[in-house]
Amino acid sequence: MTAEPTHLARLLRETAATAILPNWHGIEARHKSDGSFVTESDLAAQRHLAAALARDFPGIPLLGEEMTPAEQEQMLQQADRALWVVDPLDGTSNYAAGFPAFSISLALIEGGQPVLGAILDPVRDECFVAAKGQGASLNGQPIQPFAPSRSLKDCLAMADLKRLPPAQLQTITSHACFSSQRSLGSVALEWCWLAAGRFQLYLHGGQKLWDYAAGRLIADEAGAAACHLIPDSLEPSPAITLEPRLAIAAANVELLAAWRACLELDVTAD
Secondary structure, three states: OOOOHHHHHHHHHHHHHHHHHHHOOOOOOEEOOOOOEEOHHHHHHHHHHHHHHHHHOOOOOEEEOOOOHHHHHHHHOOOOOEEEEEEEEEOHHHHHHOOOOOEEEEEEEEOOEEEEEEEEEOOOOEEEEEEOOOOEEEOOEEOOOOOOOOOHHHOEEEEEOOOOOHHHHHHHHHHOOOOEEEOOOOHHHHHHHHHOOOOOEEEEEEEOHHHHHHHHHHHHHHOOEEEEEOOOOOOEOOOOOOOOEEEEEEOOHHHHHHHHHHOOOOOOOO
C-alpha cells in the first residue's frame, strides 16, 4: 500500500478516537526520566498507531517518542531508507491539565528527509497534511502563511521561552520587536498554525525529531521560511537527529531575515 495523506489522516483520527479523547480530563500524568510528562494515553496511542502502520505498511520501522533512547537510536539508522516518526501525544502536559492544545504527529522519512506528514488536532478535528513538493492542506483545503505587513511590529510571535539559550532569552525579552507573544505548548501544532497563517514569527529552543518531523514539513510546504540550529553553537543543523534543536521560522523569507536580526541569530533558512 502506498502511503497517502488522506490515509494517514484517517489513521490519526482513529487513534484519537480510540486512545486519546475517551481519557481526556482527569487522567494521571507522571514524569519520565528527562522530566517531561507521559500518560497512559501517550502509550496507548503509540501502540494503536504502531499496530495500524505495521498492518498497512509492513516493513517500515517506527521511531516513537515513547521508546527508550537506545531503541530510538537503533530506529534512526533506518532513516536513509524509510522510517515512520511518531509523537503519539504532543502537548501531554496540556492534555493532562485539560488545556485544549495537543496533537498526534506522524511523519514518513525517506532518504534522510521527511517526505510525508500528518498532524491531527483532535479537539478541533483539524488535520494538517503535506507531501514533499505537493503543498500543505488543512482538512483538504490548501493553506499558506499570512503576514499583515513586512514589519515585525505587526506580527504575532509564538515563542517558547523556557528552552532558549540565555543570550537569546535576554534579547527577546529586552527588544520586544514584535506585536505580541504566545506559547501554545504543542510544537507540532505550532508549526501547523504558522503554516495556516495564525501567527507570523516562531522561536523554540529545544525541539526533538518527533516534535518537528511532520510539522516542519507542513510549514515548509505551505511556504513558511525556517531553519533548525544546534543550540550551543547556533550553527545550522541536519534535519535528522535525536538531539534537541532550536527552531526559528517566519511567514516568509523577508520576515525571517528581520526576525533573526532582532534575535541576533545570523543564520539563513536551511
